Amino acid sequence: MRRFICLLLALCCLLPLTAQAEEALTLLNADTVDEVNQFVLLPQGEELPAPEVGKIRYISLNAKDSAFRQSAWVNDRYDLTTKAGGFKADMRNMHNRAVYCMALSYLGVDVTPVMMSELAGTRDVTAPYDAVTSQLGVKLERVQPKAYVFDTMIENYLTDSSYSPVMCTFRTKAGELYTVLIVAYIPSTGGFIICDAAAPRLDGENLHAYKMAWHVVRRFVLSSAFYDKFYESEVIALYQWRLVEE
Numbered sequence: 001m002r003r004f005i006c007l008l009l010a011l012c013c014l015l016p017l018t019a020q021a022e023e024a025l026t027l028l029n030a031d032t033v034d035e036v037n038q039f040v041l042l043p044q045g046e047e048l049p050a051p052e053v054g055k056i057r058y059i060s061l062n063a064k065d066s067a068f069r070q071s072a073w074v075n076d077r078y079d080l081t082t083k084a085g086g087f088k089a090d091m092r093n094m095h096n097r098a099v100y101c102m103a104l105s106y107l108g109v110d111v112t113p114v115m116m117s118e119l120a121g122t123r124d125v126t127a128p129y130d131a132v133t134s135q136l137g138v139k140l141e142r143v144q145p146k147a148y149v150f151d152t153m154i155e156n157y158l159t160d161s162s163y164s165p166v167m168c169t170f171r172t173k174a175g176e177l178y179t180v181l182i183v184a185y186i187p188s189t190g191g192f193i194i195c196d197a198a199a200p201r202l203d204g205e206n207l208h209a210y211k212m213a214w215h216v217v218r219r220f221v222l223s224s225a226f227y228d229k230f231y232e233s234e235v236i237a238l239y240q241w242r243l244v245e246e
Contacts (some may be wrong), residue, residue: 027054027106028158031186036209038116039183041105042067048112054161056183056195057105058208059098059112065199065206072098072112078123080114096127097167098197099179100239103164105244106183109136127169128239143240150218153240154192158185162183162243168194169237170221172230180212191223200226 023029027039039055046071051057060068063081073080073094075076081093097113104111113134116125119135131245133140143153143163166182186191191213199206202225210225221233 004203005100016233026184027056028161030184030193031188033193033209033211035099036184036195040195040208042208043069047071051105051110053108054106056102056165056181058195059101059197060199060206061094061098061113061197062199062206064201067199067206067208071114072101073114075114075118078117080117080123090217093124093126095177096167097125097129097179099167099195100127100129102181102195102197103167103239104136104140105160106164107138107140107241109140109243110240111136115159133241139244141244143242144215145238149238150214150235153238154182154185156240156242157182160242162245164241164243165195167239168235170230170233170235172233174229177236178230178233182212183209186211194224202226231245 010171027036030036030039041049041052041055041057043049046069048059048071049057058067059072061070070081086101094113097116101111101113116129116132119132125132128142130142133142143156153166155239157165167179168182169177169179171177180194180196182192182194186192191211193209194212195209196207201207207225213222214220215222219235222228224230
């Protein structure tokens with residue numbers, strides 16, 4: 001009996017160590033949509049929340065989405081939701097801007113689509129937004145393309161917190177350009193979870209994050225929550241940024 005009690009006490013002493021050894025959930029090791037959604041910051045009031053390192057401040061370009069906030073797109077000087085000065089708001093450009101802002105929010109950088117125009121001094125700003133990045137008040141560098149750039153960028157993100165999630169633009173078979181932010185890897189399936197600024201609607205719900213998979217060669221989309229629309233879409237651009245310590 002005495003030996004049993006001693007063994008029980010020893011096990012109790014080990015329990016805190018076991019709990020400490022368990023890896024705390026972060027966006028980097030989240031592998032389900034529900035887990036990812038814990039790290040997606042949605043507006044709770046009229047304004048966007050402040051960015052938090054390690055999380056994605058979600059910026060919606062879908063005016064019918066409850067997470068849409070006009071302040072992300074409109075200020076006293078620019079209204080990116082309407083036509084002005086002969087320039088028509090380009091949905092592809094707006095999509096890219098929202099994803100760029102979400103990517104940098106993971107690093108704690110505060111920038112919105114309309115702030116980008118303010119910094120660039122023009123309504124029309126073209127990806128990859130180097131002119132904007134250089135004026136954000138933090139030292140950021142854009143990762144230059146290398147061989148196997150997709151897997152390299154994903155590895156950067158998963159192993160080094162100074163790298164942003166990966167911004168991926170692809171072209172659908174219908175010719176539509178679409179941009180998403182790759183925020184999580186699913187080891188069991190080899191797929192990924194992405195954040196989509198367009199907040200598409202599925203089964204009556206606007207999706208801010210959902211699963212997407214690429215072919216092994218990473219050049220084409222294999223499947224997603226919107227399989228028919230995105231199947232065999234061709235990857236045409238990948239962007240990533242790194243926060244450089246002073």
